[in-house]
Amino acid sequence: MTTTTTxxxxxxxxxxxxxxxxxxxxxxxxxxxxxxxxxxxxETLVRAxxxxxxxxxxxxxxxxxxxxxxxxxxxxxxxxxxxxPTEVCDAVLETTAAGQDTAEATVSALDVRDAVRTxxxxxxxxxxxxxxxxxxxxxxxxxxxxxxxxxxxxxxxALRQLSRNLPGYSSRFSSRSRASSETAxxxxx
Numbered sequence: 257m258t259t260t261t262t263x264x265x266x267x268x269x270x271x272x273x274x275x276x277x278x279x280x281x282x283x284x285x286x287x288x289x290x291x292x293x294x295x296x297x298x299e300t301l302v303r304a305x306x307x308x309x310x311x312x313x314x315x316x317x318x319x320x321x322x323x324x325x326x327x328x329x330x331x332x333x334x335x336x337x338x339x340x341p342t343e344v345c346d347a348v349l350e351t352t353a354a355g356q357d358t359a360e361a362t363v364s365a366l367d368v369r370d371a372v373r374t375x376x377x378x379x380x381x382x383x384x385x386x387x388x389x390x391x392x393x394x395x396x397x398x399x400x401x402x403x404x405x406x407x408x409x410x411x412x413x414a415l416r417q418l419s420r421n422l423p424g425y426s427s428r429f430s431s432r433s434r435a436s437s438e439t440a441x442x443x444x445x
Contacts, residue, residue, distance in 0.1 A: 267305050274319050275301075278326055285330040296333065300326040371421040379414035382407055 278300060282293040303325050304310060310321050372380055385396040386407070393411075397404040 263308075266311060267301065270304060270318055270322075271301055274322050277319070278322055281323060282326055282330060285327065292333070296326060296329050299329050303329075367422055368418075371418050374421050375414055375417055379410050379417065382410040383414050383418075386411055 275297065279293055279297050282296045282300075283290065286292040286296065300322055304318070304322065310318065315321065372383065375383070381400055382396060385391045385399055386393070391399065393404050393407050396407045400407070
């Protein structure tokens with residue numbers, strides 16, 4: 257099968273005569289995106305190359321045909337971009353936080369709940385106020401009606417007991433208990 261195409265010289269003349277105006281027209285259709293406008297201009301000229309019969313039309317100028325083809329190509333390109341999801345590059349993926357593993361958090365919460373139940377009521381009350389309600393040592397002391405030193409002591413021993421009752425969590429709790437006792441002593445002084 258033989259395909260006829262526009263002769264090279266006619267295409268060069270067409271590009272020279274109508275290329276700049278067509279490019280500015282496409283810039284407007286692509287909202288100033290030069291790269292897209294250039295791609296659409298090239299595709300329009302490829303269509304002119306593939307359809308030599310357009311040169312034989314009874315028009316005085318090829319410009320209306322070129323602008324119609326270019327407009328249709330721009331519309332098709334826009335619809336195509338809207339129909340498919342936006343691509344995400346590697347840089348976006350690297351800066352996006354990974355989803356939290358809720359299964360692990362749930363298992364940890366159940367383990368902690370069971371371990372807290374093994375504590376005596378005095379120790380449990382201190383931990384509930386400080387860690388679950390977020391109160392300071394002084395606030396916990398006022399709520400429970402006990403001295404701040406007693407709050408510190410009970411939280412220390414409660415966390416120590418929890419670290420023994422929670423296998424696999426001891427390193428996490430010991431670093432937290434050290435940090436919380438340092439924080440507690442700093443807030444009470």
